[in-house]
Amino acid sequence: EAQVTQNPRYLITVTGKKLTVTCSQNMNHEYMSWYRQDPGLGLRQIYYSMNVEVTDKGDVPEGYKVSRKEKRNFPLILESPSPNQTSLYFCASSPRTLGETQYFGPGTRLLVL
Amino acid sequence: QQQVKQSPQSLIVQKGGISIINCAYENTAFDYFPWYQQFPGKGPALLIAIRPDVSEKKEGRFTISFNKSAKQFSLHIMDSQPGDSATYFCAAGSGGSNYKLTFGKGTLLTVNP
Numbered sequence: 001e002a003q004v005t006q007n008p009r010y011l012i013t014v015t016g017k018k019l020t021v022t023c024s025q026n027m028n029h030e031y032m033s034w035y036r037q038d039p040g041l042g043l044r045q046i047y048y049s050m051n052v053e054v055t056d057k058g059d060v061p062e063g064y065k066v067s068r069k070e071k072r073n074f075p076l077i078l079e080s081p082s083p084n085q086t087s088l089y090f091c092a093s094s095p096r097t098l099g100e101t102q103y104f105g106p107g108t109r110l111l112v113l
Numbered sequence: 114q115q116q117v118k119q120s121p122q123s124l125i126v127q128k129g130g131i132s133i134i135n136c137a138y139e140n141t142a143f144d145y146f147p148w149y150q151q152f153p154g155k156g157p158a159l160l161i162a163i164r165p166d167v168s169e170k171k172e173g174r175f176t177i178s179f180n181k182s183a184k185q186f187s188l189h190i191m192d193s194q195p196g197d198s199a200t201y202f203c204a205a206g207s208g209g210s211n212y213k214l215t216f217g218k219g220t221l222l223t224v225n226p
Contacts, residue, residue, distance in 0.1 A: 004156075033214075035216075040218060041218060042119075042202060042216045042217055042218035042219045043157065043202060043204075043216040043219075044216070045213055045214060045215070045216075048213065058213055059213070059215065090156050090157070092156075101159045102147075102159060102214070104156030104157050104158065105156055106155065106156055107154075107155075107156055
């Protein structure tokens with residue numbers, strides 16, 4: 001089944017404790033992206049990647065890191081999480097370019113205490 | 114600076130009625146305008162999208178109307194059904210070297226039976 005998977009789905013952590021949220025797609029998509037969703041703010045793009053080793057900042061990249069060493073994986077790294085990073089995070093992928101359907105993962109709900 | 118403004122925040126419609134959600138954008142470089150549908154606990158899913166070379170696109174009960182001069186676009190849901198109850202997001206993006214998508218803040222649609 002074609003899908004985008006994220007792990008973990010739920011995570012509670014404490015301020016400053018490094019964490020990684022994994023994202024994997026099995027559709028051989030070139031484009032991948034991370035979003036955060038907050039009430040009243042909609043979806044905001046954190047980082048995106050157009051291909052292996054090619055990443056760029058979205059609208060809210062502060063406090064996040066990404067890497068794209070393999071085509072299928074696009075992990076999101078929070079080196080020193082803070083409470084304002086409490087949010088619902090979505091990973092998405094699409095075949096090639098903007099304009100092609102973006103497939104979203106199921107989401108990761110993060111709480112930073 | 115919010116580049117895509119979406120209204121209303123919430124909308125209640127009776128079954129069989131027409132649901133209309135509006136979006137306005139500022140960046141004239143945007144050339145791709147998708148609408149996403151999100152059910153509770155799920156990731157967003159692409160519903161319908163339009164490019165500025167056409168003024169209207171229809172897929173089943175869903176229609177996008179696009180007004181390039183006014184920098185506005187809207188989603189019309191005809192014969193609204195309770196199963197359409199979800200959060201709807203408009204978005205805008207530009208191709209070329211920039212694959213960023215900017216989302217509106219979302220509209221919570223409730224269709225009463």
